[in-house]
Amino acid sequence: MTAKRLLVLATGGTIAGRAGSATRRDYRPGQIGIEEFLANADYLELDVEFDGQQLAAIGSENMSPAIWREIHAAILAGFADDDVDAIVLTHGTDTAEETAILLDLTLPNTKPVVIVGAMRPADAVGSDGLRNFANAVRVAADDDAAGRGVLVVMSDRVLAARDVRKSRTSGTDAFAGFPRDAIAHVTPSSLEWFGPPWRGEEQARFAFPDEFPQVPVLYAYAGMPADTVTQCLAAHAQGIVLAGFGEGNMPDDVRATLAEAAKGGTPVVRSTRVDMGLVDRDPDDDRNHFIAARALGPAKARILLQLLLASGITDPAQIQAAFDRR
Incomplete structure (x- = not known):
């Protein structure tokens, strides 16, 4: 069986961050580029092939409509590429829920799109980044991931874009879902969906806007x-x-x-x-x-x-x- 090919789009965030120490509280997000990140993931021995693309190297507090536009265009290009089976987007956690719902509402529901981040930088003791990434890859490569809209994978849980929210400021279990909580449980070696896909192959509900209206x-x-x-x-x-x-x-x-x-x-x-x-x-x-x-x-x-x-x-x-x- 041919290994699935995943397009990994990188935007920075804690998952690509470094502190220069295993125990320092402060760190700089977006320090690990996509090539180094995927090289670090080699030891996970994931049964997929990767194409990587660096779109930004920011903390997600600096996410903007301009970067959203790049992300959206890159995902559409991945959808149009027959060699790409799914897309994984690495992203900071602060605004992941906003990016998730924006993409969920403006993308056709064809190939799986999975957003993943981390709460601890890559060189911190107990870093969660590579485990979360391995989980995201397992979800994105799963045949049953299609038809569920944009998904967010954090701390062994899969959350739908409309439900997901960051509910804690720190700690690896920082995300929750409402009104649905997790729709699946995932580890690097297992995946259990809690129900069938509910969306099907829908078209995008909205066009990606030329400009974002001012809404405080x-x-x-x-x-x-x-x-x-x-x-x-x-x-x-x-x-x-x-x-x-x-x-x-x-x-x-x-x-x-x-x-x-x-x-x-x-x-x-x-x-x-x-x-x-x-x-x-x-x-x-x-x-x-x-x-x-x-x-x-x-x-x-x-x-x-x-x-x-x-x-x-x-x-x-x-x-x-x-x-x-x-």
């Missing part, structure tokens, strides 16, 4: 003034995501100002600053023209709203339908 995220806090909203509008915000209290709540004067903005044509999405939980539609949402983020946290809600606005969709009911879709 407002973080709710006690004593939050309403002029926080007016400042965003004065800065030409095209939509607003509120990271609200609890189930997307906010102070009354903030609610009134956001409702005025929404009625004036600026879409407003109610999300939550709480790590996990649904934000369902409130009885007043129709009157206020608000959109409920449902299971999406603020960062992902922002990405989806940007794609909708870039597609010319501004009607609250149509936007709500997109947030309701899984």
Whole structure:
């Protein structure tokens, strides 16, 4: 049987980071280039062939629409290459969930795309990078990985793009999923899916935007003034995501100002600053023209709203339908 060929796209991150010491807390991400990284992975004796491409060498706090565009184009090129069976994207953990949902919504669901990172740099004691990479390769090369959209592999777990979120600041078990947790358990020697593929060969739900609309995220806090909203509008915000209290709540004067903005044509999405939980539609949402983020946290809600606005969709009911879709 011919070994599968995987395209590995590298963007830097902790998985390619070095500290210069096994015990130092500080380190520099993106120090290991793709050629060295794949050479380091040789000892894993993975039954696949690799093509590597370096797209960036950054910490993912510096991820940008320009780099997203490069990633998207490189994956489409991999899809068009008959010799490539799947794509693995190495990525920093801070914004992995945003990249994951952006790609999930703007790529056709054909070949598997797996994002992988690490919480400890390559030269740290207990580094998790190569194990996570070995797991990602096992997932990407598996026939049943297709039809599940973009996946994220961390700490022996496989998470779907819409569910995944970074839930801890440190430690190797830093990622969780909501409303679904892991959809599979993986080790370098085994893979167990918890259900069949649910997506099939869908086309991309959205075109990759020429420009990303300006959509700020407002973080709710006690004593939050309403002029926080007016400042965003004065800065030409095209939509607003509120990271609200609890189930997307906010102070009354903030609610009134956001409702005025929404009625004036600026879409407003109610999300939550709480790590996990649904934000369902409130009885007043129709009157206020608000959109409920449902299971999406603020960062992902922002990405989806940007794609909708870039597609010319501004009607609250149509936007709500997109947030309701899984």
